[in-house]
Each structure stands twice: as C-alpha cells, then as structure tokens.
Amino acid sequence: MTQQVLNAIFIGSIYALFAVGYTLVFGVLDVLNLAHSAVFMLGAVITYSLVALHGMPFLPAAIIAILVCGLLGLLIEFVALRPLRRRNAPPISALISTIGLALIFVAIVEQATPGTLFGWLWQDGANSVRFPAGTVPNPTYHLAGLTIEGTKLGILITSVVLMLVLGYVIRYTQIGRALRAVAENRRAATLLGINVDRIFASTLFLSSALGGLAGLLFGLAISDIGPYIGRDQVELKGLAVIVLGGMGSIPGAVLGGYLLGLIEVLAFVRFGSNVEAGVAFAALFLVLVLRPQGLFGARLRERL
Amino acid sequence: MRSTARGITIALALALAACGGTTSGGNGTTSYQGKTIQLGAILSLTGAGGVYGPSSKNGADLAVEIINKSGGVNGAKISLDTRDDASDKAQSAQVAQTLIQQGNLLALLGPTLSNSAVAVHPLAESFKIPILAVSTTGINIVPNCNAPSTVPCKYVFRDSLGEETAIPTNIKIYAAKAHPKTGVLMVANDDKFSSDGGKIVQNTVGQYGITLVDTVAFSKTTADFATPVTRALQKKPDVMFITSLGGIPATIMIEARKQGFTGQFLGGNGFNTAKVSKQAGAAGVGAESGSAWYLDNTFPSNAEFVKAYRDKYKSDPDQFAAQGYAAILILADAAKRANLTFSDIAGDRNRLRDAMETVNIQTPLGPFQFTSTHDVRQTVWVILMDGKGGFNLLASVSPS
Numbered sequence: 001m002t003q004q005v006l007n008a009i010f011i012g013s014i015y016a017l018f019a020v021g022y023t024l025v026f027g028v029l030d031v032l033n034l035a036h037s038a039v040f041m042l043g044a045v046i047t048y049s050l051v052a053l054h055g056m057p058f059l060p061a062a063i064i065a066i067l068v069c070g071l072l073g074l075l076i077e078f079v080a081l082r083p084l085r086r087r088n089a090p091p092i093s094a095l096i097s098t099i100g101l102a103l104i105f106v107a108i109v110e111q112a113t114p115g116t117l118f119g120w121l122w123q124d125g126a127n128s129v130r131f132p133a134g135t136v137p138n139p140t141y142h143l144a145g146l147t148i149e150g151t152k153l154g155i156l157i158t159s160v161v162l163m164l165v166l167g168y169v170i171r172y173t174q175i176g177r178a179l180r181a182v183a184e185n186r187r188a189a190t191l192l193g194i195n196v197d198r199i200f201a202s203t204l205f206l207s208s209a210l211g212g213l214a215g216l217l218f219g220l221a222i223s224d225i226g227p228y229i230g231r232d233q234v235e236l237k238g239l240a241v242i243v244l245g246g247m248g249s250i251p252g253a254v255l256g257g258y259l260l261g262l263i264e265v266l267a268f269v270r271f272g273s274n275v276e277a278g279v280a281f282a283a284l285f286l287v288l289v290l291r292p293q294g295l296f297g298a299r300l301r302e303r304l
Numbered sequence: 305m306r307s308t309a310r311g312i313t314i315a316l317a318l319a320l321a322a323c324g325g326t327t328s329g330g331n332g333t334t335s336y337q338g339k340t341i342q343l344g345a346i347l348s349l350t351g352a353g354g355v356y357g358p359s360s361k362n363g364a365d366l367a368v369e370i371i372n373k374s375g376g377v378n379g380a381k382i383s384l385d386t387r388d389d390a391s392d393k394a395q396s397a398q399v400a401q402t403l404i405q406q407g408n409l410l411a412l413l414g415p416t417l418s419n420s421a422v423a424v425h426p427l428a429e430s431f432k433i434p435i436l437a438v439s440t441t442g443i444n445i446v447p448n449c450n451a452p453s454t455v456p457c458k459y460v461f462r463d464s465l466g467e468e469t470a471i472p473t474n475i476k477i478y479a480a481k482a483h484p485k486t487g488v489l490m491v492a493n494d495d496k497f498s499s500d501g502g503k504i505v506q507n508t509v510g511q512y513g514i515t516l517v518d519t520v521a522f523s524k525t526t527a528d529f530a531t532p533v534t535r536a537l538q539k540k541p542d543v544m545f546i547t548s549l550g551g552i553p554a555t556i557m558i559e560a561r562k563q564g565f566t567g568q569f570l571g572g573n574g575f576n577t578a579k580v581s582k583q584a585g586a587a588g589v590g591a592e593s594g595s596a597w598y599l600d601n602t603f604p605s606n607a608e609f610v611k612a613y614r615d616k617y618k619s620d621p622d623q624f625a626a627q628g629y630a631a632i633l634i635l636a637d638a639a640k641r642a643n644l645t646f647s648d649i650a651g652d653r654n655r656l657r658d659a660m661e662t663v664n665i666q667t668p669l670g671p672f673q674f675t676s677t678h679d680v681r682q683t684v685w686v687i688l689m690d691g692k693g694g695f696n697l698l699a700s701v702s703p704s
Binding site for chain 1: 349350351354355358493520521522523525526527528530531532534535550551554555558562563564579583585586
C-alpha cells in the first residue's frame with residue numbers, strides 16, 4: 001500500500017506540473033489553451049529527438065526543449081489567440097483555434113518517418129519510444145520493501161521546487177504583480193500602464209515551458225514518448241485537475257494534481273481499472289456539485 | 305540478377321501452388337494479359353495499432369512489387385490501395401465501406417486490429433467480397449465473424465496465427481520445461497485482442513498445473529504501470545502473463561524488473577515485434593511467446609522474403625510484414641487459378657473465394673493452407689526475446 005501511495009505521488013507531480021501551466025493561461029487570459037497537451041507531448045518528443053537522434057546529452061537537450069516549448073507558447077499566442085482577441089471573438093473561438101493547433105502539432109509528429117519533412121524531429125510515426133538506456137542515471141533503491149527510482153525522485157523534487165518558485169514569482173515580483181493585475185481586470189491593468197499584450201505573451205511562454213517540462217519528465221519517468229501522450233494521458237485529466245482545484249488557481253492545480261493521482265491509484269487498488277477513470281471523474285462531479293468554484297477557487301477573491 | 309532470382313522463386317512457388325490446386329478444378333492457364341487485379345487494404349498505420357499496420361503494408365507492398373516485376377498473375381498486374389483506419393473501430397468500418405463501394409476491388413486485406421475486424425468483416429461478408437485478415441488474432445475472427453451468431457462467414461479468411469493457438473502452445477512448452485506453480489495475468493481489458501488473450505490464458509493455465517493468483521486489468525491507454533505492476537507482484541508469482549498491445553508489454557517488463565520481479569514473462573502475438581523486443585531491452589531477455597514466423601528460418605520462401613525486405617526497406621521484417629507478404633502470395637495464387645473474367649466483379653469475387661479455400665503454397669510463414677474454417681494451418685515458432693531487439697528460436701510445433 002505504501003508503494004502505491006508513492007506511485008500516486010510521482011504521477012501526481014506530473015499532473016500538477018502540467019495543470020499549473022494549464023491553469024495559468026486560464027487565469028490570465030480567460031481562455032482554455034487546449035494546445036497545452038500537444039506542447040506537453042512536444043516537450044517529450046523534442047528532448048527525445050535531441051538525445052536519441054542528434055546525440056546530445058540529456059541536460060542541454062532538456063533545456064533546449066523547454067525553451068522551444070516556450071516559443072511554441074508564443075506561436076499559440078500569435079497564431080491562435082491574438083488575432084481572435086483583436087476581433088473581440090468570444091473565448092470559445094480561441095478554444096477551437098487552440099484545438100486546431102494541437103491537431104497540427106500531433107499530426108506533425110504522427111506522420112513523421114525517416115526521409116519525410118519532419119524526419120529530423122521524429123522517426124517513429126505513431127509508435128511510442130523511450131529514452132535510450134543510460135540517458136540519465138537511474139539508481140533504483142529498495143527500502144523496506146519499497147521501490148524508489150532515482151528519476152522519479154528527481155521529478156518529484158523538480159516539480160515541487162518549480163511550483164514553489166512559480167508561486168514566489170507570482171506573489172512577490174513585478175511581473176507577478178502585473179500578471180495578477182491583468183488576471184483581475186484587463187482594462188484596469190491597461191490603464192495602470194501594464195502592456196497587456198506582453199503579459200499575455202509571457203504567460204503563454206511560461207505556461208508552455210512548464211507544459212514542455214512536464215512532458216519531458218513524463219517521458220523520462222513513464223518511458224512512454226509518442227504523438228498521443230498528451231491527448232491520452234493528460235489532456236482531460238489536466239482539465240479535471242484544474243476544475244478540481246479551482247479554475248485559475250495555482251495552489252489549487254498543484255493540490256488537484258496530487259489529489260487526482262491519489263484518487264486514481266486508490267481506485268485502481270480498491271476497485272480495479274474498470275472504474276479507475278470513473279472514480280476520478282465521479283470525484284470531480286462531487287466537487288462541482290458541492291463546491292462549484294473548486295477546492296481553492298474563490299468566488300470573488302483575486303485570481304492566480 | 306537478384307530480382308531475376310527472386311522472380312524465379314516466386315514463379316516456382318506459384319507454379320507449385322497451381323499444381324496443388326489442379327485437383328480442385330483450377331487450370332491456371334487463362335491469360336489475364338493487360339488486366340489489373342485491384343485489391344484494397346484497411347490497416348492501422350496510426351494509433352495504437354501503428355506498431356503493426358506499417359509492417360503489414362510494407363510486406364504486402366513488397367509482394368505486389370515482386371509479383372508485378374516477374375510478370376504478374378497470368379499477365380495481370382496487382383494494384384493495392386491501402387487506407388489507414390487510425391486504429392479506430394468506427395473509422396475502420398467507414399474506410400471499408402468506402403473501399404467496397406468503389407465497386408472494382410476483387411478482395412480486401414485487414415483490418416489490423418481484432419477490435420476493428422468485428423465491424424469490418426461482417427460488412428465484407430454481407431457485400432460478398434473476400435477479405436483476408438493479416439494480423440487479427442482474437443477469438444471469433446474466423447469462421448463466425450458475426451459472433452455470437454455461429455453461422456460461418458463464407459468470405460472471411462485469415463493468415464495470421466490466432467492467439468487460441470499461439471498462447472496455449474507457448475504455455476505448454478514453458479510448463480514442460482520449468483513447471484511453474486503460480487502466475488499472474490496482466491491484461492488490457494478495453495481491447496478485443498488483449499482481453500481475448502487474457503481469456504485464453506485463464507482457460508489454459510489449469511491444464512498445466514499453474515494457479516492464476518491474480519488478474520490485473522488495465523486500459524490500453526495506461527502509461528504509468530507502477531500501480532498495476534505493484535499490485536501484480538504482491539502475490540509473488542512465478543510467471544507473469546502479459547496480453548496487451550503496442551509498447552505496453554515492454555513497459556510492463558521494465559517496470560516489473562525495476563520492482564524486483566525475477567520470474568518469467570509469457571505472452572502471445574503482442575510480444576512478436578522487433579520494436580517490443582527492442583523497447584524491453586535487457587528487461588525482456590528470455591520473454592517467451594508463440595509466433596507465426598521467425599526471422600532466421602532458412603527455408604527458401606522465408607530467406608528470399610527476408611533478403612528482399614532488407615534490400616527494399618533497409619531494416620529487418622517482422623511477423624506482421626511476413627503475414628502481409630504471405631497474404632498477397634495467397635491472393636495471387638488464388639487469382640491465378642480462379643479463371644477471372646474481369647467483367648463480372650461479383651462473379652470474380654466468388655471465384656476468387658472458392659480458389660482461396662484450396663490455397664497450398666510456400667510462404668515466409670512456412671507451408672501454408674487454410675483449415676476448413678478459413679483459419680491458418682501452420683507451424684508455431686516459440687521464440688525468446690534476446691534483449692537486443694531480436695528473438696531466438698526455442699522450439700517449433702507443427703500443426704496437429
């Protein structure tokens with residue numbers, strides 16, 4: 001049982017990290033960025049590509065992948081969000097245009113085989129792959145009947161540290177204050193001299209970099225890298241997590257991530273896989289009925 | 305020079321087959337000069353079945369190319385129209401519908417997944433178009449494609465070794481060697497191929513004195529196997545049966561070894577691709593499964609296929625490529641003996657169907673015939689993962 005709780009904490013960290021980026025965009029821009037799961041996937045794919053196809057060591061590859069994912073965030077902003085915002089399109093239009101971008105990102109990877117246009121990025125089409133053995137040292141400890149993997153421990157630490165840093169940035173720095181101001185009231189923020197467009201762009205960059213990081217950590221720990229990992233593993237779950245935690249709330253997303261991990265694992269252990277997803281979404285439903293604003297969402301309090 | 309030799313082998317194989325067929329009435333002399341035999345294929349090139357579909361396609365394409373280069377089927381060229389069903393059952397049925405409604409296809413191949421076959425095969429049966437399954441291994445693919453109805457389907461054939469043969473053969477061989485007492489089954493229960501495999505394991509182990517101490521079911525989209533594996537290992541089983549698709553068997557093996565499992569992995573067709581063996585790496589060494597085909601078999605119809613495949617694709621074929629390749633040889637042989645008219649498509653489909661029942665040829669899978677229920681009758685090759693992306697042959701079991 002203790003092993004299962006550990007398993008839950010590890011997978012929960014990834015859910016949390018993914019959901020933090022998801023909720024950040026929602027909190028600031030008021031749109032759901034459904035391309036977030038595709039960026040998550042690309043974070044894993046780009047790192048894998050640099051390591052396995054281009055022979056780069058893991059750490060620089062990971063840093064490049066995170067930066068590229070950040071830039072993809074800018075692409076999402078400039079292609080899928082900003083033009084619509086300029087025309088005062090309703091948020092649902094932005095939601096659809098991000099789905100479009102997500103489909104394009106997934107298709108690029110899914111169709112890539114050696115010799116095709118994107119063969120330099122990905123060569124395995126629809127298949128999933130894993131990092132070559134020994135990409136990062138992965139000592140496995142057996143303590144009191146428990147199995148603890150080095151990489152998973154590293155991921156737990158990385159996620160917690162990053163989420164604390166993000167919390168600090170948002171609470172106590174200039175850019176964080178600007179972010180919160182924009183989230184609170186776009187027009188008032190403009191009147192205060194905040195460049196709202198720039199804040200939007202930085203939000204997308206930050207959110208997508210986090211999404212990419214979550215993706216590459218997922219690829220490392222779960223050993224499943226392929227075009228569908230975003231769609232199958234985190235897209236709906238991420239949505240569940242941010243609703244559970246309260247739309248737009250960062251601590252909510254973190255707590256929601258760990259909670260979903262725990263609910264899933266316990267449901268699996270107790271009832272088996274048939275009801276695993278069912279139990280998770282039943283919990284979500286319960287939260288919506290009892291606390292529509294989510295666990296951490298405040299009805300009128302400031303956002304983020 | 306190379307291609308001539310290849311052509312001769314194929315021609316020989318076809319001639320041999322034609323001899324076998326004479327008893328059933330085909331004379332094999334009708335000239336099809338200038339005609340085209342149009343075939344369609346519904347394969348999973350993307351999605352969960354994307355591990356298998358592209359191999360089937362490569363194998364089939366290779367056979368088409370070789371046959372066309374060496375004079376075709378009684379002079380007729382073969383054309384193969386392959387469509388992707390994205391591993392989705394509904395899309396598979398839709399693609400099949402489109403292909404059938406073109407109205408000019410003589411026969412179909414596929415679909416890749418048993419899950420989709422349940423939708424596609426009855427469709428082909430009702431339109432009276434022969435369909436040859438090249439990778440589906442679940443229960444009730446042939447003959448009763450309309451299960452639970454037990455009326456045998458007349459137009460559905462399969463050249464892929466069913467799990468009902470592969471899994472029990474493998475368990476029998478392993479049990480005779482190692483006498484395991486306890487086992488645990490890991491099964492994806494939202495996929496027909498996987499859950500059928502699970503049922504077969506459950507029905508088989510008892511005969512060999514193995515007690516199934518736990519069955520751990522999971523979804524085919526599961527990625528994190530820490531939780532299922534932790535549960536499976538709680539009862540300390542001697543062997544772990546894995547019946548699942550795609551990269552999942554490899555992921556489970558790696559996770560189980562990390563968590564300290566030292567027992568044996570046993571499986572079925574889900575183990576039998578180089579990709580799975582490669583992904584499993586060191587964790588998979590010795591993982592044992594029943595296979596329809598073995599890479600290093602040296603009989604000519606396989607050696608020739610492997611060489612041609614390596615020349616064309618610069619990589620090793622796998623079981624699915626061999627089955628795709630064999631499918632085209634089977635259809636070509638049947639077409640050769642069917643006295644096709646190329647004007648009456650419905651009649652031609654019936655004539656082809658009749659000729660398929662008496663196919664008797666050499667393929668990369670070994671000597672090939674259909675049983676009376678349109679299933680494959682062939683040798684089972686019991687293979688072990690070698691930890692480097694390949695397999696070693698442990699035993700071969702001839703059809704009873």
